[in-house]
Amino acid sequence: MACEKEEHLVNKNNEQLPQNPKDMVQNKFIFQWDTLIDDSKNDDEFFIGNQYIGVQRWECLATSPHIYVGATFPKSSFATTFDRENIDKKHPIDLTFNFPIPYITCMEDVKGSEYLQKIKEALKSKEFQSYTSPQRPYIIKFAELKSLSNIENCFPYNKEFGNALKKIAQQEFNMKNIKSLCISEVIFKGFTISMDVPSDGLFIAPPSSLEELVYIRTLTYGVTAYFVIASNNSYQNVLEAFKNSFMDEYYNPNGTLHESQVILLTISDINQEASIKLTFNDLNRF
Incomplete structure (x- = not known):
């Protein structure tokens, strides 16, 4: 079942979210990952990716392929x-x-x-x-979004999932003065x-x-997470926080992430259904 498209981005208080954070110049969006860890270049495995994943309790169903060793x-x-x-x-x-x-x-x-x-x-x-x-991630990468409407561009082979993630973010984010928006992919190999x-x-x-x-x-097999962060700090500052101990930047009253919000989707089962979590503590436990 395809997810509906949303024309206007509003939060759960019915307040319109900024299409472009006010400190940024509105240009054509060019999606580009900033990679912190990528061990995939050290092997020749094919990553099935995110094209089959869905979201629990949302009109975005997983379409997990029927694959197995020997198929x-x-x-x-x-x-x-x-x-x-x-x-x-x-x-x-x-x-x-x-x-x-x-x-x-x-x-x-x-x-x-x-x-x-x-x-x-x-x-x-x-x-x-x-x-x-494993304790070390297989892949960690971030990308600046500039606007929630750009989330779908991050999932070219699964627009329904991207649209669902966008709608979850617009529903849950209630920050004032959002300065940056970013998305991240984290993969642990099992x-x-x-x-x-x-x-x-x-x-x-x-x-x-x-x-x-x-x-x-x-x-x-392994586990994957996608998360979106809305912050009152710049994207570069948010990225820098994840190069160190991001929870320190969350707990510190003056930390980069202290007043930020996160939407976390984790996929850990063979059915490719993502569960929704809403805190940095959830992200730290992942």
Whole structure:
């Protein structure tokens, strides 16, 4: 279901929010990330991204693709729509969960429902008890918005999500004298599940279109957050606060973030549904 577009930005007190903070010159918006951490350039993994996420209790539904280790798709739909999965019978495959103490299991019937069952079993295993969530983010980046109406430009492949985030911000922000608006993406990588290709091939009876098919050999799970900050300080000052201990800048009465507001959306489950949080303490716990 598509989210409605909003022509006027107002807060929950029915007061119009500034389209452009008053200390900024109104120009055509050019979206550009300022990267604080980016470990993605050190690997060759493909990040599925934000194109499928939705928001809990909002008219913006998640459209999580039906993907799993061992799933096979035409090249034309891989990493885009992930549709037209080839469901021909496959040989059993061994799955490895890369916990500090690896967990290995066999998926006899290679299909999505069996895969989800194997994940549930792995999360209950003694091997999983050796796993701890990473402390260092995989990606942290910020961008100046200048206007809430620019949020949708940050999500070119999921305008509905961008529109929902814009509407949440306009509903919750009630600051006076907003000087800057910014958005951030934070990603933590979790564990990886990989497969061993059977020695006699993936398919029991190879399909005629085998050369046109690709399969998912590994999947890495993690958590993602998107947050928008409205501040009475400049964007550069807000960015600088996150290069250090941002909570110090929040608790300090004279800190950059003390009078700022934040809208935080976190995505931590396989269904790609974002939950809404509204405090810097929530962001710190994330």
